[in-house]
Amino acid sequence: MFAILLSEKMDPFYQNIASFPTFIFTFFLLLTVLYWLVAVLGFVSIDVLDFDIPDVDGDLNAGSYKDLSTPDVLAGLMLKFGLHGVPVTIIISLVSLVGWLISYYATHxxxxxxxxxxxRYVLGLPILLGALWGAVMTTALLIKPLRPLFLNARQQSKTYIIGQTAVIRSSYADASFGEALLADGGAGLLLNVRADEGVRFKTGDRVVIISHDEASNLYRIVSEQEFSGM
Incomplete structure (x- = not known):
């Protein structure tokens, strides 16, 4: 197999994947392959890049973004193009793969x-834009039937999380800020948590998750001692 990969017949292939614009998708494709190898080993979770999609009614336009942060704008664009409902890592992987295929064959x-x-750069720019557009549209179609599966998985996950013990990962956790790591047998789940007013936890404190707010996607926490006395 290695002899085939190193043979001269493979030279046109290597030239295409390393030339503009295909090399851009090649780079991201290699990153996603590396990520999935690490994820299989359990060092990272599948939702490591996930962030909340803003609640935007109707079509998005320039005025929709003026009061939003950069992550919110990015999430809004993903919502507009139908790139939501599945982990961001899957979306990036599919966009990279489909974009690479389109760009490679167009370049070839x-x-x-x-x-x-x-x-060549002048001619390659339309190929880059076309490949990116085609990859986004194709990915939106591919993930559409997957959304119900991940929705059910999230609901089951939230049911499992309630009542579990987690460890504060951020420098502190109070009523306005905090992150906690919940051991799940793999890389762990990093959760945005909030304590009651006047309560403050520090890094390493063990807490119990007692509820989840769907609107803000925040988990309410109490100390293990308080939970035992409930």
Missing amino acids: FLIAWIEPGIF
């Missing part, structure tokens, strides 16, 4: 014969 059949230079 349209501009592979052109010598490297400014003219």
